[in-house]
Amino acid sequence: EVYLNQNKLARKLKKIPGPKDVFIVGNGLEIIVSPVELFKLGRKYANKWKGIYRIWAYPFGAVNIYNPEDIEIVVSTMKHSEKSPIYKLLKPWLRDGLLLSSGTKWQQRRKILTPTFHFNILRQFYVTLEENSRRLVEKLSTTLGEPVNVTPLFSEYTLNSICETAMGTQLSEEISKSAKSYKEAIYKLGNYLVERFVRIYLYSDFLFNFSTLGKKQKKALETIHRFTEKVIHDRKSNFDEQKLIYTDDDDDEHLYVHTKKKKTAMLDLLISAEREGLIDDLGIKEEVDTFMFEGHDTTAVGLSFFLMLLANNKGAQDKIVTELNDIFGDSKRPVSVEDLPKMKYLECCIKESLRLYPPVHFISRTLSETVVLSNYTVPAGSLCHIHIYDLHRREDLFKDALKFDPDRFLPENCIGRHPYAYIPFSAGPRNCIGQKFAIMEMKCVVATVLRNYTLLPVTRPSDIEIIADIVMRNNGPINVKFERRIKKNV
Numbered sequence: 001e002v003y004l005n006q007n008k009l010a011r012k013l014k015k016i017p018g019p020k021d022v023f024i025v026g027n028g029l030e031i032i033v034s035p036v037e038l039f040k041l042g043r044k045y046a047n048k049w050k051g052i053y054r055i056w057a058y059p060f061g062a063v064n065i066y067n068p069e070d071i072e073i074v075v076s077t078m079k080h081s082e083k084s085p086i087y088k089l090l091k092p093w094l095r096d097g098l099l100l101s102s103g104t105k106w107q108q109r110r111k112i113l114t115p116t117f118h119f120n121i122l123r124q125f126y127v128t129l130e131e132n133s134r135r136l137v138e139k140l141s142t143t144l145g146e147p148v149n150v151t152p153l154f155s156e157y158t159l160n161s162i163c164e165t166a167m168g169t170q171l172s173e174e175i176s177k178s179a180k181s182y183k184e185a186i187y188k189l190g191n192y193l194v195e196r197f198v199r200i201y202l203y204s205d206f207l208f209n210f211s212t213l214g215k216k217q218k219k220a221l222e223t224i225h226r227f228t229e230k231v232i233h234d235r236k237s238n239f240d241e242q243k244l245i246y247t248d249d250d251d252d253e254h255l256y257v258h259t260k261k262k263k264t265a266m267l268d269l270l271i272s273a274e275r276e277g278l279i280d281d282l283g284i285k286e287e288v289d290t291f292m293f294e295g296h297d298t299t300a301v302g303l304s305f306f307l308m309l310l311a312n313n314k315g316a317q318d319k320i321v322t323e324l325n326d327i328f329g330d331s332k333r334p335v336s337v338e339d340l341p342k343m344k345y346l347e348c349c350i351k352e353s354l355r356l357y358p359p360v361h362f363i364s365r366t367l368s369e370t371v372v373l374s375n376y377t378v379p380a381g382s383l384c385h386i387h388i389y390d391l392h393r394r395e396d397l398f399k400d401a402l403k404f405d406p407d408r409f410l411p412e413n414c415i416g417r418h419p420y421a422y423i424p425f426s427a428g429p430r431n432c433i434g435q436k437f438a439i440m441e442m443k444c445v446v447a448t449v450l451r452n453y454t455l456l457p458v459t460r461p462s463d464i465e466i467i468a469d470i471v472m473r474n475n476g477p478i479n480v481k482f483e484r485r486i487k488k489n490v
């Protein structure tokens with residue numbers, strides 16, 4: 001019956017244009033290419049069919065969309081909020097955390113977690129971000145004049161930052177044995193996920209569990225989960241409810257404000273929610289693991305492409321430095337949280353970088369009802385891949401789309417833009433819960449780096465060769481040179 005149903009789905013989808021297909025395997029054979037070729041294939045299709053095309057491979061049928069109107073239909077409501085089976089690869093790690101869960105469970109969790117990203121909490125997290133930015137600047141002082149692959153360095157910054165804010169664990173300072181192996185296991189797991197992603201035959205759990213890759217992943221997961229459990233356990237034993245004051249804000253049901261000097265971790269807020277019966281032990285683990293993943297790799301990738309773009313766009317870099325000079329003058333004081341809203345041009349540059357290189361370049365849902373997209377009827381049960389990368393590079397939405405032009409994001413230039421034309425953090429109810437955190441993290445570290453160093457180009461935008469992966473990656477290092485900034489005014 002499943003077979004017939006799926007065939008019916010494929011028959012309905014066939015009315016939508018798409019690449020030539022073959023009996024039963026559909027387009028399944030075409031996509032068995034290298035990750036670089038797979039990414040290129042996606043772009044080739046996006047250029048050929050404007051706004052929508054279908055692909056299918058038994059038992060799946062999918063539409064690929066990159067029209068803002070269609071994207072709005074899919075992501076703006078809870079109707080199609082269920083993630084597609086592609087996300088299954090992350091399930092052994094993140095279980096039913098916020099990224100993967102659905103229905104009532106997702107709704108309840110989102111409600112508990114939203115206040116942890118309230119400005120007052122982010123202010124406390126900021127202290128950690130600022131300290132880590134300065135540590136990174138110190139590290140860079142040993143590399144001056146040499147090409148530096150920025151991704152590992154900035155991943156360390158974002159991973160340390162999320163560990164310290166989400167778990168309250170000082171990874172860089174108390175380099176305890178388990179914290180170190182945890183960090184290593186996260187890197188390994190990332191590689192295993194990519195390896196599995198491009199090997200469709202390993203999507204079957206049965207085959208995967210018997211494979212060498214499956215066994216390696218199991219080992220890494222044991223390390224990761226053991227560490228998460230230990231951190232939660234330790235934090236719980238030292239948890240002092242007195243330190244959290246509950247206040248009612250106009251629009252927040254539970255806003256926790258910290259009173260004493262010790263920093264609050266997101267974990268404290270979850271433990272507190274557990275005491276109120278809002279989440280259980282497993283739930284806390286799922287969320288901590290989810291935030292560790294979503295909260296570090298994406299931002300590190302975003303920062304890597306951004307630094308490359310700034311190194312290659314002296315004009316934009318100089319303008320940011322002028323803005324920083326206006327804010328700081330001759331003072332060497334650290335960047336404070338109050339300075340961030342003044343960095344308006346830097347923010348335009350970050351937005352433009354996330355347009356050209358959106359770290360999460362595609363997202364995917366399962367359509368729960370039949371919908372009409374670009375005048376085609378798409379049956380319920382189809383997968384719907386939303387290509388943020390292709391959307392952001394549409395010439396009709398962004399003139400000279402391949403040009404790095406931060407002015408596009410000046411308020412006057414955003415007037416009239418379709419609200420779903422630019423969605424690096426997705427949109428609608430399942431958008432990125434950490435977007436303010438991410439922008440804060442990016443602003444803080446880039447401002448701190450640019451106050452100290454000039455960025456010089458090594459990797460050029462034309463050298464970039466993107467790999468099809470869960471997050472956007474270059475097929476090779478992203479190199480930038482750092483030189484001490486001597487002249488303050490540009």
Ligand code: HEM
Nearest residue numbers: 098099294295298299302359360363425426432433434438
């Ligand atoms: C530049 C950095 C980031 C980008 C581009 C980004 C992008 C996204 C996107 C596109 C989604 C939607 C995913 C989907 O529909 O499948 C998402 C969801 C999510 N992001 Fe981010 N993200 C970033 C940083 C962060 C950070 C720093 C955190 C945590 C501190 C975070 C936590 C999450 C979580 C938990 C979800 C799932 C939300 C839900 O389904 O309710 N992200 N992110």
